[in-house]
Amino acid sequence: MQVSCFDCTLRACGVFKPITRNELGAVNDIKREHVVLPAGAEIIRAGDEAPEIYTLYSGWAFRFKNLPDGRRQILNFLMPGDLLGLQAAMFDAAQHGIEALTEVQLCLLPRRKVWALFGEMPGLAFDVAWLGAREEGHVDENLTSAGRRSATERVAALIVMLYKRAKILGLVDGDSFAFPLTQQHVADALGLSLVHTNKTLARLRRMGMFSRANGSITVTDPHVLARIGQYFDEEIPMRPLI
Amino acid sequence: MQVSCFDCTLRACGVFKPITRNELGAVNDIKREHVVLPAGAEIIRAGDEAPEIYTLYSGWAFRFKNLPDGRRQILNFLMPGDLLGLQAAMFDAAQHGIEALTEVQLCLLPRRKVWALFGEMPGLAFDVAWLGAREEGHVDENLTSAGRRSATERVAALIVMLYKRAKILGLVDGDSFAFPLTQQHVADALGLSLVHTNKTLARLRRMGMFSRANGSITVTDPHVLARIGQYFDEEIPMRPLI
DNA sequence: CGAAACGTTGATATCCTTCAACATGAGTGG
DNA sequence: CCACTCATGTTGAAGGATATCAACGTTTCG
Structure with missing residues (x-):
């Protein structure tokens, strides 16, 4: 410890x-x-x-x-x-x-x-x-997701966001990382119902945007997912600028 | 100045x-x-x-x-x-x-x-x-509004929130205060369409929850509006507690 | 094995969006 | 003063995205 x-x-x-x-x-x-x-x-x-x-x-x-x-x-x-x-x-x-x-x-x-x-x-x-x-x-x-993105965009944006954060932390291996959220967590984060979250995830999965296995998620192409999610952040630098 | x-x-x-x-x-x-x-x-x-x-x-x-x-x-x-x-x-x-x-x-x-x-x-x-x-x-x-409140609840919660902040600032006279938002602003803050925002505002107005005149809004009963909006904050004190 | 948590799927309902039209008021220039 | 425009607000109708309901499947774990 x-x-x-x-x-x-x-x-x-x-x-x-x-x-x-x-x-x-x-x-x-x-x-x-x-x-x-x-x-x-x-x-x-x-x-x-x-x-x-x-x-x-x-x-x-x-x-x-x-x-x-x-x-x-x-x-x-x-x-x-x-x-x-x-x-x-x-x-x-x-x-x-x-x-x-x-x-x-x-x-x-x-x-x-x-x-x-x-x-x-x-x-x-x-x-x-x-x-x-x-x-x-x-x-x-x-808030921008919940207020102005469609269900598909929200899910895509959330996954990319978590992917990018995990990447910065060195938690991404290949394009996979441990993904501990249940679909209920995703739903509660995005302001969607559980059922609709499930169907939206299934659709993106069938589109080949990502896959899941034993608690991990693999993002096929982060850039494509970001485009689907209308998500474009400017890499927040680690070091504050004074 | x-x-x-x-x-x-x-x-x-x-x-x-x-x-x-x-x-x-x-x-x-x-x-x-x-x-x-x-x-x-x-x-x-x-x-x-x-x-x-x-x-x-x-x-x-x-x-x-x-x-x-x-x-x-x-x-x-x-x-x-x-x-x-x-x-x-x-x-x-x-x-x-x-x-x-x-x-x-x-x-x-x-x-x-x-x-x-x-x-x-x-x-x-x-x-x-x-x-x-x-x-x-x-x-x-x-975010809680956009994600989990109904349109009526969102509008009610927003008005109460602004009312309470204006009150703390001494901007409330009686139960009226200057309200510079257009319905488009309300819609963009709540994640609703302009048309639905209009209809929701109209409904709450017809219910007697508030009234508007020359750029000001009058809140009939903040407590009732807070209940409708599922909005209950604990008064944030001005002085930070160290 | 049984139970509980989690995930999946189809049918139906509804809230909200979109489209379209019109109303109102303020400002502007002729 | 009027005609015009532009921003804003209002209303009805129709469509769609998402919610709700219900049932079942799957995994995990004691």
Whole structure:
């Protein structure tokens, strides 16, 4: 199990922008525990007061909102290197839930200490804000899907988006990567019914856009899928530009 | 025209959390220009490189994305006290546009100086991150509308949301406030067609939920409208909790 | 083996979109 | 002052995309 931030394999693979040894030490100092939770675990519950902040070290999770009658909207997916609970920690109560999609390893960063870090390590404060802005960008894209893309476009755009993120993290092998979402997750992320999601996935599969086997997905041609999904992002660079 | 941050009428009306005289001085030092733009002006264009950051001093604006074929999704509305262009300034190019909904007054905060401020005034760095998190919360809510609410619920939720924000800003008189959106804006924010938006608005109006006159909207009963819209927020406090 | 979660498929219903036409009001130039 | 245009709002009819309902298949796992 991961212990010291100095040995962090995430950092080694270039997920984070380089930071100074001082900054890394400061992060290492405030990191409290290394938590492991199983798939399906609730990491943050809507309404939680004073939730903590975590770095997702391994595994996938998702952020979501529920309407009073139980309808669920997934807001965005979280992958290694993402910060969990930042928005929630800023307010007096979490406005959303976060649930683990796979087994996850989390690095606990007590909120008070993160705020304290703002004063001591301004570079890290910037990085925290940057991670928040990147997450907002993902939500923006998902809102554009739910609001203005057809079912086929939504599914295609979602798969490409996840593919690109997985690729950056080095999780893509050939053109395959582990895909832990059920069709219900896809439906709740895209604002579609389960049945229609199933039929849309089947259509794209029959078109040869992707294939699935033992929990993995293989994307035949990311560019074609991006065109179908009307999805064109400008590669967000890892290193914030100051 | 507004000149000094020390005289800022926004600050006087309690929109911002109190900051120290030092912090205020620092903000005042980096503030460059006071810009006035007419309704419809593009404040930030998607693809802009190195856009600046602004505080919206007066007026309304909105943030949006376009698909290649022109379909438009409005991501969130911006009201006085909001920070414009923060997300865009963090990356190498803006992933969205920002357009003025009414005539707007903007306070220009050069991005480089804002980043410099992170080092000198950690309290302000926190506030910037907090404003970003609040905006993300608005996008979350809009995504939940587009993905999981019916047309009637979406319209109701949008009106209540804007009502509550306007109320906090002191823009609500009785239960009326200036409402500069066209039905096309409402449609693009909610992911509905213009025609269906019109009919849904008409239905809610006939139900007596609200009325309109010379650019203003009057909400009959915010609580009823919130119930129709399945919209229940916990009042986000002005002052961040550290 | 049985149960539970997940996936698939067809039939039917409905919400929302699209198309088309017209109404209203503001601004503009003759 | 009128004619004109353009943006915006309104309404009805028809079509289509997506939801809902129902049933069954498949996989996983205790």
